[in-house]
Amino acid sequence: MGITKMPPAYDPQKVEGKWYRWWEEHKYFHAEVEPDKEPFCIVMPPPNVTGELHMGHALDNTLQDVLTRWRRMSGYNALWLPGTDHAGIATQAKVEAQLAREGLSKYDLGREAFLKRVWTWKETYGNRITSQLRRLGASCDWDRERFTMDEGCSEAVREVFIRLYEQGLIYRDDYIVNWCPHCATTISDIEVEHLDVQAQLYFIKYPTPDGRDFVTVATTRPETMLGDTAVAVHPKDKRYRHLVGKEVVLPLMNRVIPVIADDYVDPVFGTGAVKITPAHDPNDFEIGRRHKLPEIRVIGTNGVMTTEAGPYAGMDRWECRQKVLADLGEQGLLARIEDLQHAVGHCYRCNTVVEPMISKQWFVRMKPLAEPAIRAVKEGRTRFVPERFTKVYLNWLENIRDWCISRQLWWGHRIPVWYCRECGKASASKDDLAACPNCGADKVVQDPDVLDTWFSSGLWPFSTLGWPKETPELKHFYPTSVLVTGRDIIFFWVARMIFSGLKFMGEVPFREVFIHGLVLDALGRKMSKSLGNGVDPLEVIEKYGADSLRFMLVTGNTPGNDLRFHFEKLEGARNFANKLWNASRFVIMNLEGYDPRFQPQRLDLSDRWIVSRFQQVAGAVDAFLRDYELGEAAGVLYEFIWDEFCDWYIELVKPRLYRGTPEERATAQHVLVNVLKGTLELLHPFMPFITEEIWQNLPHEGETIMLAPWPKARVEQVDRGAEEDMRLIISVIRAIRSLRAEMNVPPARRAEIILVVPEDGKRETMGHWRSYISDLASGDVEITRDLAAEPSQAAQAVVGGITIYVPLEGLIDIPQEIARLERELANVQKEVVRLEGKLDNEGFVAKAPADVVEKERQKLEDYRIKQETVAQRLAILKKSPAM
């Protein structure tokens, strides 16, 4: 190692790839079960195999990596288990698009060949995201990487399905579901995104059979009227009481339908009369079932009107809407049209307007599963961080509806149910069936649908650890320690993992859920493909390095809050890395003659100070990490490295390195190396690459910083006295620098510095460490108890009971100095008045804690001394001949 290998500007490109490969080759990420060690386990939220790393992933995985690396260094048996999700719709859509470019559809290939094709696609492109995670520095155990459709996970899915089925918790029924005409599949309630849309509310007249009366209904979806089987009004609505039990004629279809009364109807909305289309509206469906109304499907799965729509059959649903309106208008039945803003369900994948329709689907009965999941969180067996997300979770589960789990796709876990063509019985089976278990006929056919992707991801925390087999991993690492994820996924995933874990493992899947916010663009908008405002993490990594990206994502943010992406902030992180690099370069450049066995006999004040500060920082970082305050932990390190280690300690140590005795030099080297090394270790979870690079170039024990023991705060090295003394010295130096700057003293010019220190202890300290002041404030320091005569040509400052004079013959503009001191005096007086007021307040003195009162008294005392000193000085200056 040497300067030649450490250029003055840190270049992450030369460093990052090298170390990652080395770590992975040496299996430092790999965790074997070590029963005598405390386990720490995170299962990675599996990104979609189709996915590419975006800022959300970068944040999520940085947080996980920080926690994992920290725990690993802290001696835990740390496992971070990675994997990918098969992402039913998304992946199938990708492959279908690929086929389309070849002029083919999945039907041309047939199910089997199509699935083969998807697997090929997965083998080819599926590891893109995992290689991108490697670029980020993710220290996950790739030897244990899983896929939601691999053999083990698939077995877990079947096992779960069968068990739930046998317990009657999975059922198949005709029910109103959300249908995406574009994806041609059902989607679950949470996959429907409600967007506010400016629309029209159409008022349509439904005449009575005798043509003498009519009732007007309001609807935003006039085409659904073709499937109407009733009109509903509120039971107490006097306007319509006479019609309840009677009939009206459904226009266009000329069908006679009943007028019914139901509490659901809001008498003040629209006309107070609602058309009821049980087959195409969730509410109408409920009402329909209550009143045993016929369910007529007029819209087909492709969004085209069915034969039930009579003359409108074959029309697209939007086209049909226009035609219906036109026809109604012609017949004078369209009473009026109003503008209405309301929420319309859209498919979260393709943004198509979702069509509610009745369909035979598979459902999970949620109430019995939700209940234990609610209890577990209420009892604190799983804790949300930040706590406020508990409520979001509970609200959802407390109002849960059954979960539609069947999807009309090919890519996914096929529903393990076979129907017998002979006897008609449906049989669920863990193993593929060739014959009907009921009648023995060999004419069985498997349900064509697959399961919702989230069905398998809900099992992730235990399926990846080997379940349903009782593996040592499962036993050791379950329940996992913490789940790290975005808040957008609490319903989709977190809740489902919790109820699945409770159901099948009898225990929550994780002790804590650490929820983070979204990464927004610089303007505070969500990053999205359609807006084109996303920032590509890989480009950032190439330009600034993964460490900078990670540091930027972690700092200046508080748990659960969103984070805006600013390049300025990224530059700040990059500059910090460079600062650390150069501080380390300084240390390494000055290691000549370093002997690791050397034990210093006498530490300088600055040594004791920086060591003490380091111990405090080590304690703070660890405490913040325990509280998931990663931003604070990183912030503490930033300040320590930049403000204390670089700006003060390195500057203070230079004279000893350059001109000190061999012993002084060795002592300085010893402290530099050890504090720097410890700091690198504390920083390693945040910035793994640069810390490894530097650590390897410092004298060290062990193979890698990754496995270096986490620095434990050693309280016996905390030295309050040294910290206090340094604080005083630093403020004296700052005061002198400030005077020099204000008086425009050229930096190169050495100044004369007189310190008047009345207090014995402080005078001794100042005397002992006067070289600090003379070196860092560039001046010749004289220390006295009191001054025979104040120099008139001098600038003055008062700090911590010490009066500083910087005689500046010819540089002092007396009137200007008077003005400056008067400003100073005014400030001091303000403080004195404020503190006097406070201490005169009997309530304060009586009720405030004694130490607070004492602190305030001390402050007042200091300010009074300062007030007096400055006032005296002013008096002298005002009498001086220069005036």
Next chain:
RNA sequence: GGGCGAUUAGCUCAGAGGGAGAGCACUUGCCUUACAAGCAAGGGGUCAGUGGUUCGAUCCCACUAUCGCCCACCA
């Protein structure tokens, strides 16, 4: 309609019941043998508003305003 979050320096954001902070931007002076991706010194804020609790509130409580997010079966 409910719930949650935010409101602090020009910008982006931390923060704690007891003297308002950081980064960036800005001003001034420095290429000082680790770093100009830097050093030193500065300027800049009624901590959204109103009321309450308290000896003391920017922090805790209530309400209000503005912005954002989530949930919700009023067509």
